[in-house]
Amino acid sequence: MTPLWSLLFPFAGALAVLLLPARAAALSRVIALAASLGTTIAAASGCLKRLGDTASPVWSLDLEWIPQLGSRFHLAADGLALPLLLLNGIVAIAGVLFSWNITQRPRAFFSLVLAIIGGVSGVFLSRDAFLMFVFYEIVIVPKYLLIVAWGSTNREYGAMKLTMYSIGASALILLGLAAAYAASGSAGFDIAGLAAAGFPKGFQLWAFPVLFLGFVVLAGIWPFHTWAPTGHVAAPTAASMLLAGVVMKLGAYGALCVAMPLFPDGFAFWRPAIAVLAVAGILHGAFTALTRRDLKFVIGYSSVSHMGFILLGMAAATHWGLRGAVLQMISHGIIAGLLFGIAGRVIYERTHTRDLDALQRFNLWKSLPAAAVAFTLASAASMGLPGFSGFVAEVSVLIGLWESYPWLVPLVALGILITGAFTLRALCRTCFPDAAASLAIPVRMPSLTWPETTAIVLLLAVSLAIGLHPSPWISLINDGLDSPVFQPILQRP
C-alpha cells in the first residue's frame, strides 16, 4: 500500500458517507473509522518500509496539473511526511472513536471530519507549494462548518475568529508564494526548485516574514494565538482533537518545509525574533492556563504553550532543535488529542460542565475512576514527564536551544514549571474532590464505553511508545531532515 492511500482513503470515505442513504446514516461512523484505519495503515506501512531501507528513493507521484502556472501534482512521502501522516491517522481514529455517539446529522459530520483528515494528508504529502496551498485551504471550510454546526460555548464567535485568522494567514501565504514565484522567474511552484532559486537577500528579508507568519499563525505563534483557545473550546470534541492535534501542525510544517528552505537568509535574520516569540508563547500560554476555570480553555492555552516548543526548536535550527521540533509536533498531536478527548467527551458528556470548581464536586476519582486514571496519565504526559513522548521532544528542543540561545533556557524552564503547576491544578480540581464535595451525594455515571477506552489506550500507548523508544521515530525524522533542502537553514554550533 503506497502512502497515496492515506490521501485517498479519507476523501473516498467522505464521499461514501455523503452518498449514504438517510436510513443508513448510522453506518457513517463505521465508514469514517475504516477510512481513518486505512489512512493509518497506509502511513504505518510507509514508515516501516522507509525504516527498513532509508537508502531507497522516497515514494513520489509527479503528475502534470496546471501547466500554465508550472504547478504539478507532486506528492512525496519522505521521512518527515511519513510520521506526520501516521500521527494524522492515529488522531483521526481517536477522533472518530470519541465521536462515536454523534446523532446530530452524522453523515455531514463525519464527511467533514474526513475532509479535514484528507486535506491534512495532502498538505503533508505535497511537494508543490501551490498544491500544498490548495490542500491547506481545503482544511479551513470544514473546520468552520464543524464548529458552527456542532460546537458549543460561543461557537459563532469561535468559528468566525478562527476562520478570519486562517483566511488572513492564507492571504499572507499566497502573497509570499506569489512573490517567490515571480522572483524565481515564474518557473513553477516545486518547493525544491524554489529553494534552489537562491533569492537575493534583500528580497528574502521581507518575503520570509510574510510567508513564515502566514504559516505559523496556524501554529498559534504569539501574539497571533488567540484564535486557538477560543476555537478549541467552541469546537466539538473530534474537531478540537483534529485542530490541536494535526491542523496546528500544518502551520509548523509549512513554515519548516516551505518558508524556511525557500528563504534561508531571511530565516537567519529573523531567527532570534522567532525564538523570543516562541518563548513568549510558552510563558503566556502557561500563565494564562493557570488562571482559567474552563477545563477546555486550560487545555487550549496549554496547546499554545506546547506549540511554542515547536517554534523554538525551529528557531534553534540545529540538528537537535529541528528534530525536537518535529518530534514535538508528533508528541503534542497525540497528547493534545488525548486531553481534548478526555475533557470534551469523557468528562463533559457525563458531568455537563467544564468548570473546574463545578467538576470538583463530582468526585470523579470515585464515580469515574477509569477516566480519572486516564486524565492523570494524560496530565503526566502533558507535563513532559519522562516515559511519555513530550519529555524526549522537550529535551531535544532544549539541547538544541542551548546550542543556539542558551540565555533563553531558564525562561523555558520556568515555562515547564508553570506547566506543571497549571496541569496539577486542573487535575486536582477535575479528579480529586475537595472536603465539602466528598460529602455530596455521589453521582452515578455511566462507565467508559469501548470506543472511549480504545481511543484513550491507543493515544496513551503511542505516547509511551515514543517516550520509551524514540529511536525509530527519530531515524525517520533524521532521514527527512537530511534532505538537501534543509541544509541551508541548519545552524552548526
Next chain:
Amino acid sequence: MVEALTSGHHGVLWLVPLLPFAAAGLLALLPDKRGRLASLVVIGALAGSLVVAACALIGVLHPADGGGVMRSASSFVWFAIGDEPLRIGLLLDPLGAGMGAMVAFVALLILLYSRGYMADDRRFGRFFTFLSLFCGAMLLAVYSNSLLLLFVAWELVGLASYLLIGFYFKKPAAAAAAQKAFITTRIGDMAFFIGMIWLNSRAGTLLFYDGGNGLLESGALASLAGATTFGGITLSAAASLLILIGAMGKSGQVPLHTWLPDAMEGPTPVSALIHAATMVAAGVFLVARTHPIFAVGGEAGIALAATAWIGAITALYASLVAVAQHDIKRILAYSTVSQLGFMMVALGTGGVAAAMLHLVAHALFKALLFLSAGSVIHGCGGEQDIRRMGGLRKAMPLTFATYAVGMMALSGFPFVFSGFWSKEAVFHSAKSWPGGNGPFLLVVLAACLTAFYMTRQALLVFFGTPRDPRIHAHESPLPMTLPLVVLATATMLLSLVGTPAWPWFERWLDGTRAAFDPAALTKPGTTGLIVLSLVIVTAGVTAAWRVYGITAPRDASAPDPLASKTGRLWRVFEHAMSFNALYRKAVIGPLAFIAGGIDALERMVFHRSMANGERILKDVGRSAGRIDESAINPGFDRLCGGIEHQASSTSKSQSGRPQAGLRAIGLATAACIALYLWLSSR
C-alpha cells in the same frame, strides 16, 4: 549470577528496577478490589529485586583486581540525533550497590508492614501499584550510569510521590500537600535539568563512566574545570550548583524544604519509605554520585562550600523547629530535614563515605521510627498529637522497645547504635574541612538539639500517664511489629562496619581494604570527637529530662513547659519560622500577579483589539452598505428582478437542507475529478 552482574553485561541488573515496574504495569490492569493479590505481586517482585541487588552488592564487596573501586558500567544508544547519540545505561559500583540494596531491603520491609497498616483501606490495590512504581523508579535512579537516566528516574520518583501523598485525598490537605511537594521539588528539578544540558553541551556525554570518556572521568572533568562562564566561575562549579539546587529540592534543604513536613499528610508507610528513607535521600545520593564534578574545583571551592553551608543551616534550622512541634510525624519530618542537612555537610566537606554511612544508617532508623510512629498512631486510633498521648510504654511494649532503639540511634546514644558512629563520621569530616569551622559548629549544636527533641518526644509519648482518657492504646498486629524488630536489629548491626576501629564501609567506597585497628579509637582527633559526641548527647537528654521528665504536663490542654519559658521564640519555631507565609507573600503572590497580568493582557489587549477590529470592519461594511442602498442598488434591483423571475423556477429543485447541498457538492466534485482524470489520461 554475581559474575554475570560484575562482568559489564547488565541484563540481570536491569531486573532490579524492571521487576517493580512490571508489577506496577500488571497491577494497573487488575481491578482495584484485588488488594491482597496486588500486595503479594508487589512483594514478590521486590523480593526478586532484593535478591539481585544483594548479589550485586556481593559482587562489588571486594576491590577490583588491580586495586581501586570495583566498577562495571554499561551503556547503549537510547536515540541518536544525526551523529550525536544520547546514551544511557547501568552502573554497578559500591556507592550504587550499597544504596540499591538498602532501598530494596527497606522497601520490602515497608511493603510487608503496609499490608497490615492499609488492610482496611479500600484502595489497597492502587496503593500498592503506586508503591511499586516508586520502587522501580528509585532503584533505576540508584543504578543509573547516566545523568539523563538518573533524571528520568528522578522525575518518575516525584510522580510516584505525588500519587502516594495524594492517595489520602479524603483529607483535602493531602491533595494540597501532594501538589506542593511536586511543584517545589520541580523547581529544583528544573535547575538540575539546566545543569544537565549544560554539562552535555561541554562534555558531549551524560554517561558517568564510559571507559575514560565519561562525565566523572578525568578527561571530561578537566575540560569542565577549565571552562569559565559568567562571573568567572568554572563550568564545573556552575553545573554543580545547579545540580545542588536539584538535590536541595528532593532532599528538603532550606529554602526548598517546606514541602517535606506537609508531605506527612500521606499514609505513614509512605512517609517512612519515601519521605524518610529513600526518596529524600536521593538528593544526597545525587551529590555523592556527581561528587567528582563538585570536587574538581577544590576542597573548599564554591560548589562544596555551598553544599556544606546549606547542609549546616538546614541541620540547625530543622532541629530547632522540631523542638516546638506537637504532631508525632511532623517532629520526625523536621528531624529528617535536619539529618539530611548532616549528610550534606559531610558531602560538602569531602566526606562522601561519611554521608553515605549516615544515609544508610538514617534510612534504617528513620524508617524504624516512622513505622513505630505508625504503630503508635494505629494503636491510638489515628491520634497524632503527642500532647494527647503519654504512658504508652505499658500498652505497646514491643513498639516502645523498637521505637527506643530508633530514638537512641537518631539521638546518637553511644557505641551500639549506628547513628552514633555515622554522626561521628560526619563530625570528623566537618572538623577537618579546610574551608572553616562554621559548618562543624552548626552541626554540633544541631546534634545536641536532636537529642533534646527526641527525648522530649519519647517522654511525652511513652512515659508519664495517659493524658487523654478517650485513647485506649493497643499493641499492633505481628505483620506490623515484625518489620520493626528487623529494622531495629539492622540499626544496631550496622554500627559494626562504621567505627573508626574497623572503617569497613568507608574503605569499601574508596576501593581499599579495611584493617581492624582498635588503636585508631585512641588517636587524638578521634577520641576528642567521641568525647564531644558523648557530651552532646548527655547534655541534650538531660535538658529534655529536666523539662519534660520531671515536670511532665498533666493533661493534653496544658501548654508545653518550654513554651512558657521561651515565649515568642517558641511560637516562631512552632510555625517553622513562617517560611510558608513568606513564600505565599514573596513567591506565590508575585506569580499570581504575573498570571493575573497576562490574563488581563489576554482579555484586554488581544480580545479587545479583536473586538475593535471587528467593529471597524462592521462600520466600513455599513457605510459601504449605505452607498449601495442609495446609489447602486436602484439600478441593480431592476436587473435582478428579471433574473429572480428566471431563478424561481430553478429553485424548486433546491430542498434547502445543507445535507442535500453537501451531497450535491460532493457528487459534483467527484464528477469533476472523474472528468479530469479521464481527460488527462487521454
